[in-house]
Structures are given as C-alpha cells and as structure tokens.
Amino acid sequence: xxxxxxxxxxxxxxxxxxxxxxxxxxxxxxxxxxxxxxxxxxxxxxxxxxxxxxxxxxxxxxxxxxxxxxxxxxxxxxxxxxxxxxxxxxxxxxxxxxxxxxxxxxxxxxxxxxxxxxxxxxxxxxxxxxxxxxxxxxxxxxxxxxxxxxxxxxxxxxxxxxxxxxxxxxxxxxxxxxxxxxxxxxxxxxxxxxxxxxxxxxxxxxxxxxxxxxxxxxxxxxxxxxxxxxxxxxxxxxxxxxxxxxxxxxxxxxxxxxxxxxxxxxxxxxxxxxxxxxxxxxxxxxxxxxxxxxxxxxxxxxxxxxxxxxxxxxxxxxxxxxxxxxxxxxxxxxxxxxxxxxxxxxxxxxxxxxxxxxxxxxxxxxxxxxxxxx
Amino acid sequence: xxxxxxxxxxxxxxxxxxxxxxxxxxxxxxxxxxxxxxxxxxxxxxxxxxxxxxxxxxxxxxxxxxxxxxxxxxxxxxxxxxxxxxxxxxxxxxxxxxxxxxxxxxxxxxxxxxxxxxxxxxxxxxxxxxxxxxxxxxxxxxxxxxxxxxxxxxxxxxxxxxxxxxxxxxxxxxxxxxxxxxxxxxxxxxxxxxxxxxxxxxxxxxxxxxxxxxxxxxxxxxxxxxxxxxxxxxxxxxxxxxxxxxxxxxxxxxxxxxxxxxxxxxxxxxxxxxxxxxxxxxxxxxxxxxxxxxxxxxxxxxxxxxxxxxxxxxxxxxxxxxxxxxxxxxxxxxxxxxxxxxxxxxxxxxxxxxxxxxxxxxxxxxxxxxxxxxx
Numbered sequence: 001x002x003x004x005x006x007x008x009x010x011x012x013x014x015x016x017x018x019x020x021x022x023x024x025x026x027x028x029x030x031x032x033x034x035x036x037x038x039x040x041x042x043x044x045x046x047x048x049x050x051x052x053x054x055x056x057x058x059x060x061x062x063x064x065x066x067x068x069x070x071x072x073x074x075x076x077x078x079x080x081x082x083x084x085x086x087x088x089x090x091x092x093x094x095x096x097x098x099x100x101x102x103x104x105x106x107x108x109x110x111x112x113x114x115x116x117x118x119x120x121x122x123x124x125x126x127x128x129x130x131x132x133x134x135x136x137x138x139x140x141x142x143x144x145x146x147x148x149x150x151x152x153x154x155x156x157x158x159x160x161x162x163x164x165x166x167x168x169x170x171x172x173x174x175x176x177x178x179x180x181x182x183x184x185x186x187x188x189x190x191x192x193x194x195x196x197x198x199x200x201x202x203x204x205x206x207x208x209x210x211x212x213x214x215x216x217x218x219x220x221x222x223x224x225x226x227x228x229x230x231x232x233x234x235x236x237x238x239x240x241x242x243x244x245x246x247x248x249x250x251x252x253x254x255x256x257x258x259x260x261x262x263x264x265x266x267x268x269x270x271x272x273x274x275x276x277x278x279x280x281x282x283x284x285x286x287x288x289x290x291x292x293x294x295x296x297x298x299x300x301x302x303x304x305x306x307x308x309x310x311x312x313x314x315x316x317x318x319x320x321x322x323x324x325x326x327x328x329x330x331x332x333x334x335x336x337x338x339x340x341x342x343x344x345x346x347x348x349x350x351x352x353x354x355x356x357x358x359x360x361x362x363x364x365x366x367x368x369x370x371x372x373x374x
Numbered sequence: 375x376x377x378x379x380x381x382x383x384x385x386x387x388x389x390x391x392x393x394x395x396x397x398x399x400x401x402x403x404x405x406x407x408x409x410x411x412x413x414x415x416x417x418x419x420x421x422x423x424x425x426x427x428x429x430x431x432x433x434x435x436x437x438x439x440x441x442x443x444x445x446x447x448x449x450x451x452x453x454x455x456x457x458x459x460x461x462x463x464x465x466x467x468x469x470x471x472x473x474x475x476x477x478x479x480x481x482x483x484x485x486x487x488x489x490x491x492x493x494x495x496x497x498x499x500x501x502x503x504x505x506x507x508x509x510x511x512x513x514x515x516x517x518x519x520x521x522x523x524x525x526x527x528x529x530x531x532x533x534x535x536x537x538x539x540x541x542x543x544x545x546x547x548x549x550x551x552x553x554x555x556x557x558x559x560x561x562x563x564x565x566x567x568x569x570x571x572x573x574x575x576x577x578x579x580x581x582x583x584x585x586x587x588x589x590x591x592x593x594x595x596x597x598x599x600x601x602x603x604x605x606x607x608x609x610x611x612x613x614x615x616x617x618x619x620x621x622x623x624x625x626x627x628x629x630x631x632x633x634x635x636x637x638x639x640x641x642x643x644x645x646x647x648x649x650x651x652x653x654x655x656x657x658x659x660x661x662x663x664x665x666x667x668x669x670x671x672x673x674x675x676x677x678x679x680x681x682x683x684x685x686x687x688x689x690x691x692x693x694x695x696x697x698x699x700x701x702x703x704x705x706x707x708x709x710x711x712x713x714x715x716x717x718x719x720x721x722x723x724x725x726x727x728x729x730x731x732x733x734x735x736x737x738x739x740x741x742x743x744x745x746x747x748x749x
Contacts (some may be wrong), residue, residue: 030663034670042678045693048505052687069537080687095544097720098707101687119538128546129710130554132422132505133685138541139512145539146515152536160534161522163443163483163493167511169501170468177504192669200662284400287581288574291665292400295570300411308683309420309551310506312427312474318419339502340469 009219013227014234017201021231031197031235035189039243042185043251046308048177050136056083056100058091063111065120072148073104078140095127101137102126171339182251183338184307186243187330190266191273191301194236195294198277201228202369203290215369225366228281229274236270247338256341264344265333268354272326275361282368301325306332329354383593387601394575395605404571405609409563413617416559417625422551426454427510430464430473433457434481439488439525443495446521447477452513468500475499475510545714553628556621557713558682561643561705562673563617567610568647569654569672570665576602576655577664595744603648610644611637621713631712635722639712642729643705647672649736650701656743676702704728 022028055073059066074082083100085091094100105123113120124141126134153160172179205211214224244262247253255262280293304311304318305327311319322328329350336342395401431447433440447453456473458464464476478496486493497514501507519538526533546553579585588598618636621627650672658664678684679693680702686694697703704725711721 024660027660027662030666034666038670038674041693041696042674045689045697046678046684047688048508048684050685050688054687065536096715096718098711114536117532119533119535121538121540124539124541126541126543128543128549129714130681130685131543131546131549131551132509132554132683134543134546135509135512135549136505138543139508139515141541142512142515142539145537149536153534158534159490160492162487162525162531163495163518163522165495165497165515165518167497167499167514169499169504169507172501172504172507175501175504175507180502180504196662196666286400286578287661288578288665289398289400291574291661292404292571295665295669296400296403296408299408300415303412303415303420309422310424310503313421313424314419318415335502 006223010223010226010230013219013224014230017228017231018234020204021197021201021235031193031239035193035239035243036246038189039182039185039246040250043178043182046177046181046185048132048136050101050133050140051078052080053078053102053137053140054081054083054100055079056085056091056094056103058085058088058103058105060108061106061110063114065111065114066106069106069110069122069148073141073144076144091125095125098127098129100127101133102141104141178251179253179339180335181308182247182253183335184305184331186240186247186334187269187305187327188302188307189243190236190240190270191327191330192298193239194232194270194273195277195280195298196291197235198228198232198274199280199284199290199294200287201232202278202281203284203287206284207286221366221369224369225278225362228278229271229362232274232277233270236273237266240266240270253338255338257337258343261342261344261347262333262337264351265330265337265347265354268351268358269326269330269333271358272354272361275358275365276326278365279361279368282365301327304328323353324357326354326357380594380597383591384597384601387593387597388604391575391602391605395609401571401575405567405613408566409613409617412559412563413556413620413625416555417552417621420555422505422509422555423549424506424509424513425451427452427475427513428473429453429455429510430458430467430476431455432459432461432464432476432478433483434479435484437484439484440479442525442528443479443521444477446517446524450513450517452510453517465498468498471500474506475514477514552625553714554710555683556625556627557709558680558706560614560617560621560640560709561680561702562676562682563613564610564640564644564705565647565672565676565702567606567613568644569651570668571609572603572606572648572651573654573658573664573668573672574661576652577658577661580655580659581661595741599652599740599744603652606648606651607641607644610647611641614640614644627713629713630716632717635717636709636712639705639708639722639726639729642726642733643701646701646729646733646736649733649740652740653736653743656740675700679703680706682706698728699732701729701732704732 057070059070073079083094085103091103095103103125105125110120110122124138126138128134150160169175202211205214248255276297277294280297281290284290284293304322304325311322311328333347333350336347395405429447431444433444444455447455458467461478467473468476476498478498480496483493495518499507499510522533543549579588622629651668654667655664658667679697679700686697686703689697708722708725711718
C-alpha cells in the first residue's frame with residue numbers, strides 16, 4: 001500500500017472514532033461543560049490561604065496596651081468574625097463547636113508588664129482538627145504580633161530585637177495558593193478527559209461486538225491503535241489549550257516561560273495518558289469496567305502527582321512510586337513554565353520519562369489488542 | 375398481594391444485585407481495592423507536614439553568633455541545611471529546586487548583632503508551592519524566635535520584644551496532617567461506593583436494556599429502589615467499619631467520640647450518597663455520562679468542597695453556598711470532630727440536621743424521577 005493510503009486509512013479510523021464520541025448530545029456536553037465548570041469552581045474553592053479567620057478574644061487586662069493589641073488584631077484584613085469571651089469556660093465551647101479557629105488569651109498582667117518594659121506573654125489556642133489551617137493561622141497571628149512589636153520599638157526609639165528576618169518569595173511573590181492549584185488543575189482535568197475518552201474507545205466496541213470485525217479487516221493493529229489514539233490526543237489538546245487560556249485570561253496566572261516548552265510537555269503527557277487509557281481499554285470488556293479502570297488509575301495518579309501535597313513529604317518508597325506517574329512530570333513542567341519561566345532546555349529530565357511511559361503503554365496496548373480476545 | 379411475596383421479590387433482587395457486584399472485577403476493585411489503596415496512600419503516603427526541608431545557609435563571615443544560629447537550623451526537625459560559600463551558588467541551587475529556601479547572613483551580620491543596629495537575616499523561599507512556602511516561613515520564624523531568646527539570655531541582654539506569643543494546638547497536639555486526612559477519607563470512600571458505583575451499575579441496566587425487563591416484573595417502585603440500594607448500603611457500611619478500624623489500628627488516629635454515633639451518622643450519610651447515585655443513574659441512563667457526572671458532582675466535590683483538605687471559610691461566598699449541597703461537607707465535619715475532639719453535640723446535631731434535609735430532598739427527587747421513567 002502506498003503511504004497516502006495508510007494516511008487515509010488512519011484518518012478514516014480516527015474520524016469514525018470522533019463521530020462515535022461526538023454523535024451523542026450528552027457526551028458532547030460532558031466533554032466541554034464539566035471541565036470548564038470544575039476549573040472555575042475548584043479554581044476558587046481550592047485555596048490554602050486563610051482570609052476569613054474567626055477568632056475569640058479573652059482579654060482579662062483592662063489596660064491601654066491590651067486595647068491597642070486588640071484593635072491591631074481587629075484591623076488586620078484576614079480576620080473576620082470576632083467573639084469576646086468573659087469567662088474561661090467559654091473557650092472550650094467556642095473551640096469545640098468550631099465557632100472559632102483560635103482563641104487569644106491576654107492575661108491580667110499584660111499592660112502592667114508592657115509598662116514595666118517586661119516581655120508580656122499572650123496565649124494562643126488553636127483548633128488543630130485541620131492541622132494545616134491551624135499552622136497557617138498561627139503564622140498569621142505571629143506576623144501580627146511581630147508587626148506590633150516593631151511598631152512599639154520604633155515608637156520608643158529602642159532598637160528592637162538584635163536580629164530580624166527579611167523574607168522574599170521567588171516565583172510566586174505574594175504566595176497565592178491559587179497560582180499553585182490552578183496550574184495543577186490544568187494537568188488534572190486534561191488527564192481526566194483524555195483518559196476517559198480513550199479508555200472507553202475500545203471497550204465500547206468490545207461491548208457492541210464491533211471490535212472483532214475491526215480486527216478481521218486487513219488493517220494492521222498498529223493502525224487501529226493510531227486511529228484510536230488520535231481522537232483522545234486531539235480532544236486533550238483542545239481541552240488543555242482551553243484550560244491554559246482560562247488560567248491566563250480569567251485567573252491571571254502569569255505565563256512566564258516558553259509556549260514551546262509547555263506544549264512539548266502537554267503533547268508527551270497526552271501521549272502517555274492516551275497510552276494508559278488504551279491499555280485500560282484493551283483489558284476491559286465493558287464500558288463500565290473501562291470507566292472504573294480509568295478511575296482506578298486516576299485517583300492514585302492524582303494523589304501521587306504532587307497536585308495537592310508535596311512529593312518531598314512522602315516516604316521514600318512512595319516517592320519512588322511517583323516516578324511511574326506521568327502527571328508528576330507534567331505538573332513540574334506546567335508550574336515551572338508558568339511561574340519560574342523556564343524553557344525547554346531545563347525540562348529534559350521531565351520530558352524523557354513521559355516519552356518512555358508513552359512508548360511502553362502504547363506498545364503494551366497494541367499487544368493487548370491482539371492477545372486479549374474473548 | 376401478601377407481604378411474603380413482596381419480601382421474596384425483594385430478596386430476589388437483592389441477590390441479583392449482590393451477585394452482580396461480586397462477579398464484576400471492576401466493582402470489586404472500586405469497592406475493596408481502591409479504598410485500601412486510598413487509605414494507605416493517605417495513611418502513609420501524603421502529608422502536608424514538611425520535615426527535613428532542604429535549605430541553603432550562606433554565612434559570609436562565620437563567628438560564634440552565626441554558628442549558634444545555623445546550629446539552631448541544624449537541630450530543628452524541619453530543616454536539613456546545606457552550606458554554600460556564596461549567595462550566587464545558593465541561588466543557583468534554589469533555581470534548580472535542589473533546596474527550597476536560603477538563609478543568608480551577610481558579612482555585617484555579627485557586627486550589627488553586637489552593636490546596637492539590627493542584624494538582618496535575609497530569607498529567600500521558593501514560592502511555587504505557596505502553602506509549603508508559608509509553612510516553611512513559619513518554621514523559620516519559630517527557629518529564629520527560639521534562637522533570639524537563647525541568644526539574649528546567653529549575652530545577658532534584655533530582649534526588646536514587647537509581646538511574645540505562646541501557642542497550643544488543641545485536638546491535634548502533634549500537628550500531624552494525617553490525623554485529619556484519614557478521618558476525612560472515610561467520607562470520600564463512602565461517596566465512592568454510594569454515588570459512583572451505584573450510578574454506574576444502575577445506568578448499565580438502561581444501557582443494556584435490562585431495565586425494561588425489570589420494569590415489567592411485578593416489582594413495586596419502592597421494592598425496586600430498596601432492592602437496588604440495600605446491597606450497596608451494606609457494602610458502604612462495611613467499608614466504613616473497615617476503614618475506621620484500619621485508621622485506628624494501623625494509622626494510630628485517635629478516636630475520642632462514641633462508636634454508635636459514628637455508625638448512625640455514617641448510615642445517614644450513606645443513604646444520602648445512595649440517593650445521589652440513584653438520581654444520577656436515572657437521569658443519565660448511559661454509563662459514560664453517568665460515570666462522568668458521578669465523578670464531577672459527587673467524587674470531586676467530596677475531595678475539594680468538603681473541607682477535607684481546603685478550608686471552607688476561606689472560599690468565596692458563592693462557592694461556600696455550593697458547598698452546602700455537598701453532603702460530604704457535613705460528614706467530614708462530623709468525622710473530624712468524632713475522631714479528634716469527641717462527641718461535640720452542637721457540631722453533630724447541626725450536621726446531622728443538614729444531612730437529613732439533603733436526604734429528604736434527594737429522596738423526593740428520586741421518587742419523582744422513577745415514577746416518570748416508569749411511565
């Protein structure tokens with residue numbers, strides 16, 4: 001067969017595949033609607049920042065210094081609702097019932113200590129049911145107290161503590177967790193859609209019995225594989241681009257690096273997602289198995305990718321496991337292209353593992369096409 | 375019609391459903407393997423608490439004071455310091471993500487420290503993961519404060535700090551993220567079984583046309599629903615017990631509340647999840663669509679909108695409204711409270727009331743939809 005004929009053959013297969021997917025109105029909607037809705041909802045919802053901290057004040061001191069401390073706390077932007085406690089017994093109830101995240105206890109000697117030039121101690125009690133939130137809130141309160149300390153030292157013309165910290169964050173200068181989460185969602189949503197689309201492709205034909213017919217046609221399984229892979233690749237590419245566009249235009253996340261580096265990463269990532277999807281599809285006999293199989297891969301892949309919790313915090317054995325996860329590499333690429341502004345040359349350590357995963361899974365899928373027949 | 379005939383029909387349907395679950399490897403995988411994988415990943419694998427953060431230290435002019443400061447970082451569990459000769463080398467390492475932050479003591483540090491000028495500890499952190507960067511800045515600040523206090527007492531100088539903050543963390547004194555992630559996971563696993571698996575299995579009956587066959591049998595509407603749901607209910611409750619047992623037994627998560635309250639609230643949550651799963655399957659009648667919708671409206675929200683990881687109070691108001699129709703939100707609150715704080719009745723009652731309300735709403739919707747689809 002001449003090459004042009006191969007080309008038409010693959011195109012015909014891919015077109016048939018796309019039509020099978022897009023013919024149904026609900027399927028069409030499911031491909032576009034939910035991902036965009038998820039990006040918007042989760043883009044706003046998934047934040048580690050605290051901007052509505054509800055606190056309770058237990059002020060036993062009636063002096064001017066404590067009043068200044070209280071007004072300083074009330075004036076800070078991220079503190080929202082404020083309870084005033086009169087008796088110590090209320091502390092437990094407020095924390096227990098989740099009415100407040102923290103209680104600040106100023107004891108009766110506070111102002112006296114300050115006037116005498118002693119270091120006055122204040123107590124902070126935090127609800128640790130979500131330890132991450134508790135630590136962020138603690139940092140926030142520390143910052144407020146440090147600011148006030150500095151203000152008072154300046155006012156008294158004393159020099160303050162002998163050493164101070166001046167910190168600066170690189171790449172995400174204001175430490176907005178949205179930058180981190182949205183760049184993660186780009187990888188997450190692209191993976192979900194591509195995987196489900198490809199996982200269903202062979203399983204659908206198996207369930208309807210048309211796959212056997214396809215296998216007995218004079219088309220080599222490799223072409224069937226390419227024909228099945230193309231639609232997933234195409235849909236993933238369109239969807240990925242749409243989400244990247246929204247991340248830049250709607251969420252205003254700076255895209256500092258090169259688009260080539262990003263799209264090379266996206267292409268290899270989609271290739272490995274398609275490979276895994278087709279492998280799942282080749283193993284499964286029904287569509288339900290395919291959806292569940294895709295899901296079975298997705299959940300650990302997302303958890304191990306560093307999407308929400310850093311890979312560095314995992315135990316060594318689990319860290320080794322993350323090297324088999326294509327999403328791990330793609331998230332590093334997206335985040336470093338967006339925030340750190342790197343180009344292709346620094347990302348090779350991320351590109352080649354994805355290429356290997358793609359190659360292995362596609363070969364495996366082609367083999368399974370032929371050897372899994374019943 | 376007699377009662378026993380109805381019972382017979384019901385048990386027949388339950389038997390069929392149970393066999394269908396047990397014979398399909400994929401539903402076994404979702405009901406048994408995925409929960410165990412999730413539990414071990416969250417129990418052992420992921421953590422929000424950083425330990426041994428690689429951090430670069432640059433000391434331009436070493437002396438006793440800088441040594442005591444860098445010693446404080448070495449002794450801290452949070453850091454594993456690497457020393458660099460120049461700031462350029464350290465910054466290069468930060469760019470390559472070999473270290474997560476830099477502590478930079480310039481050559482005037484010791485001079486300023488001992489004279490009456492403030493010495494500056496310059497800190498650079500990689501902000502890509504903002505949460506970890508924030509936590510790291512907190513640990514750096516804690517190390518600095520502890521060092522300052524020690525330094526002042528060794529030098530015999532008065533520390534010019536008006537207020538010092540002492541803190542105590544309740545319910546989770548070790549400040550371990552595992553202690554709140556593992557209890558929350560119970561809600562995720564039950565959502566998985568209640569909504570995703572149920573939605574798929576019932577949608578399959580429509581896909582394959584066996585639903586019509588089922589509908590022409592003398593089964594009543596309520597018998598049909600009960601027969602469909604009872605096996606999944608049992609499955610969900612089993613997973614609840616197993617997950618909680620593993621959480622307490624293997625992952626050392628304390629359980630302070632009472633067990634019967636956990637079972638009761640768990641059963642209530644399971645019913646709500648099942649109602650949602652059934653609703654999805656009836657509304658979509660197609661496995662592909664049912665699977666996608668179940669993931670989008672039940673599984674992902676249970677992860678992201680439930681307070682499992684992300685704080686609900688910090689979300690924009692519009693999103694906070696949406697979280698109110700996510701049943702996992704209420705069960706996660708109950709779980710975290712029962713595990714770590716005990717039977718706090720105001721928390722339990724408020725969340726149970728919300729779950730009951732959702733159960734009524736979703737059951738009414740299911741009843742309405744089934745009647746329609748039967749006609």
